[in-house]
Amino acid sequence: MKARSKRLMLVGGGVALLVAAVALVLSAFQQNLVFFHTPSEVAEGKAPTGKTFRVGGMVEDGSIKREADGLTVSFVITDTAKVIPVSYRGTLPDLFKEGKGAVVQGKLEADGTFRASEVLAKHDENYMPPEAAHAVEQASKAAATVSQ
Template structure:
């Protein structure tokens, strides 16, 4: 093999290796990418079907029910315009309460029930995830516009 061909083969191998590495990184990034949606967006069908995403808003007052197994909890997340029922099996954060901000990560079932794999609660009285606060604010503005 001539030195020129050897250099071309080496350059081709390096470019191919970089291409494979880039494809693997982009695939890992895409599979771990989780978007946030408000209950109104989920109700309007904007959330991805069959993919994990986050839903955020307030835990509706009077909606928290714990099942007999002690780990499964059902509650409703609302942005004051729409509500989505959520089921979660696991230990809830200490700050999880009715009427407080929450973000749940999981998948939406065909029955409209959000099956959460992770539940995050606010960390103090002044904090709400920015996405959840924005979604609630937009829903309240839309309700005021409809009422007028």
């Protein structure tokens, strides 16, 4: 084999390895990509059914209901315009309370209930996740426009 053929095979092999590595990285990135939606967007059907995404807003006052097993909790997330019922099985963060900001990650079921696999709560009195704060602000503006 000539030196030129060896070089071409080596370069071709290197390019093939690079393409395979990039494909694996993009595949892993796509599988772990989680989008954020507001309750209003979910109610309008803009959120994917059966795929994992996040919903954020305020936990509606009086909406937290605990099941007898002690692990299953249902509550409602709102952006002041729309509400999304959420079901979660697991331990809630200590800071999770009614009237406070929260972001839940999971899937939307066919019946409209959001089945959460993870619940994130605010970490101090002044903090709300930026996405949730923006969603509440936008919903409040929309509600003010509609009521006028």
